[in-house]
Amino acid sequence: MAAPLTLLLIVAVTIRAALYRSSLAELIAERVEVVSPLTAWKRVVEGLALLDLGVSPYSGDVFHETPLIIYLFHFLVDYAEITFMLADVITAVALYITVKDYNKQVFRKQKFALEADRYPADCLELIRSPKEMYYIPLKVAMFYLLNPFTILSCVAKSTCGLNNAVLSLFILSTIKGNVLLSAIFLSLATYQSIYPLTLCAPALLYFMQRLYIPVNVRRASFWWFIVQFAFMYLGSLFVIICLSFFLLGSWDYLPSVYGFILSVPDLTPNIGLFWYFFAEMFEHFRLFFLCVFQINVFFYTIPLSIKLKEHPVFLVFMQLAVIAIFKSTPTVGDIALYMAFLPVWSHLHRFLRNIFLVSCVLLACSALFPVLWHLWIYAGSANSNFYYAITLLFNVAQILLVSDYFYAFLRREHHLTYGLYLKKKDGSEATLILK
């Protein structure tokens, strides 16, 4: 499988290099759907210029990146394009290895379950074969690298690509079973933007499954493992934060980075839900709604973890999707990361109900974003309501996509336990309805 992967990498790098050289690069770098105030390259350059002048890059409201990023680019600013292409390649390769490993584990578990005769007789068509799972890792890498969202994000030099690389390395180290590396990468990802904190839950569940620790709040081993992971995670987070302090010599970056993410002072339009709401809000209620919106991102962790405690990798997918939809300043790069996982669940196709509607709406909204932006900002004939309507529709479609996959996953699990062709008590055929 190395040859197709290499070919894919070469094609992806060629496309990105061609776009870097064309005149579209500046156009793309200005689009608000692709860059946010947190991830824009323009702001990184501004911060570097301030740093060269000896002024703190966080003075003024322009720069919101973490000190590690600014020092990384201090050395790499001339090779910025190569850095971002490399980040994309790392993400793709990490996802490839992750999915290959995960497929092996899935197949092994399935084999044990078959031998133990745990599946009802009529759901044999739901069993997956190695043949159909053979090309999935390549498809995952392809979905990530050739996704127009990823290409746009890379050409715009949005630091979202670097965040995605760290997240994919975290997922890789989790799947490989390396607790320390997983904690370190997760703390790096949390350090960049706070929201990956919710990925602690699937990581913990995965390790516990792998180390045969029962997921039971009454057992001491459960709490002991959580303490160990928390120690490693918080320890590395502490180390990184102190390192940042020593790099720049002040705590300025804390309000600029984390204060910005949490309190959303900048209402630049983007594809998220925050900007319009907070533009319309009265000051009196701002703190309340801020808390509500931010809690919304973290809120789904506990219920999803309880429901999906046997399936931590699907939980990772759901959490990534929830972060990408509900975070304060999302961009298309965040969406590209969770969409890369969709081929892993391709066996759920037969249970998906709304995939046609969802893909039509996502396609139409992606096309309408630049049109309505043009009508609002340049032609002056529309206003922010038009753009927010498309944003709302886009996010509703994403939520529908994620919930559809969730339904399909749970339904397949249900069939694997109770059989595929369900019969009511009197023997006639029954249909499953989700109420």
Next chain:
Amino acid sequence: MGLLSDPNRRQALISLLTRLNAPICVVCYMAGVAWFMGLAFEPFTLRTYMSENAMGSTMVEERFPAGERALATGREFASQKNKVDGMPVDWLVKAMQARGLEVFTQRFTRTLPFPDENNERYMVKGTNVYGILRAPRAPRTEALVLSAPCSPGDNNNQAVGLLLGLAQYFRNQIFWAKDIIFLVNEHDLIGMQAWLEGYHHTNTTGMDWSPLQGRGGSIQAALSLELSSDVITSLDLVLEGLNGQLPNLDLANLFYAFCQKIGVLCTIQGKLPRNDWDSVSGYSHAVQTMMLMVMKQASGRPWGDHGLFLRYHIEAATLKGINSFRQHKTDTTTIGRLLEGMYRKLNNLLERLHQSYFFYLMPSLSHFVSIGYYMPAFGLLAVILLLRALDLWVQLVTPAAPTEDGVVDVEQQSGSGVLSVLTPLVISHLTGTALYMLPIRFQEMAVEHFPVSETEAVVLTAIAVYTAGLALPHNTHRFVSGEATEQGWRVLKLVAVLYLAVLLGCTALINFSLGFILALTLVPVAAFITPHVPKVLSAFVLVVLSPACTLLFSVFFFQELQEMPVSFQDGWLLYLSVISQGILDHFLYGSLVYPLIALMVYPCWLLFWNILFWK
């Protein structure tokens, strides 16, 4: 979420839609066309009204006295123009300075990508002259523009004369709160583009201009004047701008209100207003007026010098004086009073015009149709595409054997399906790119080898590439997947139908008329093309409804609407010049019609051609 999650109701709805798909499509199409035609029927329209409070009542006393002096100035301008054989820059500068304005000039040059045969120019060099009347007691933050083009020959002399007369009159008034810029631009739209780019410090079209030495504030509104006779019988209002953008309706309302007050006959699209809306001829008159507006908007050209202001969010319109055979003539003094009144009202504006509609159609100057009323016509046509897409999806997903909801893995076919769809897509888009790039690139080569001029070379190359697209191979998918499956063309048609729906939707949002006309011709094609319909007849229908032929018919239709019908020969020459003007508009002003048709609509049409001949 009942419909999305309850399988029984979903099944019922989906089976209803698939059984009745063709009848519903036909009904929707008829309904869409009927809705559109009904828009011109007067009881379905609204009377125009002034929305901006700052321009509320027209209680202004206009006192402009100097119409005769303006005509004399115009005659002097004409003689100077003949003497210099171009724009009399020095005379204009002296004349404006004598009237107390701050005068500046701007030089510009542009080499057109190929010679413009309509206006007989290729390497354009010119000068714009403009004078700024500073507001006596206000900070210089806002401005209004009055412009008159300097045209060759006997055109527009009176406009320049009136402009200078108004400048002198305005200079003596103390109530101006905004700077007024009096602009005389050379080479009409090219000069205007240079001036606007210089004023706003942008350079989107690659023109070479000298920077502006003097500037007013941000421009709130602009009027362009075209007056070629000493007396007129009516004033025509031209609203359509670049890419079909229209100014705020309040500007048209302002014009209409003042015409009523002063008693000048005002028209739109050159058609006189009528009262008999309930008669057939009255209704057809309104339909003709509306269709003229739709045609003009769909072409994406600026139909007056005002058309380029709209892109900078400046509301602008062109006033054309028409002298035809009627009893009642209006003299220059009255026109001057009208303009004085309009500028005094625009002077009162506190913020840019934004209260009234930006998207509208006008079946007459006193009635309009807003976007909320005309969009459903387009929506009905777009629904046809969505119904077809749903039908195809259901056919693709359900096999012959009945099972529960959502079935066999599309996985097996998806591999070959994706690739067999990708090849026609790539090929048709490459052809579209060729249609966009080849005519300009290869004009020198064409001129060497064939006895044609450059313009003809460009246009004929475009038509040649367009026709060559019809001969593309239709069975490339065979080499990829090895066999022509029934699934193959369905997947391609699904992709093509969705692509067309998104494309037409985006087009209709920016330029409704273009989107609607394309929808009228392309939606029936898209809905009913399959490889199984009779080939020769469908091929003929497909070619007749293709974008190029639509343009040909539109040219003849447009001439009919203007009551200047042309013979077939003249019509064909006009068609060729329309194509060359469209290409030139794209390169000179950034019009989007040519790239849209070449790069997106034509490849989409080619996909349907491919489906028709799918083996």
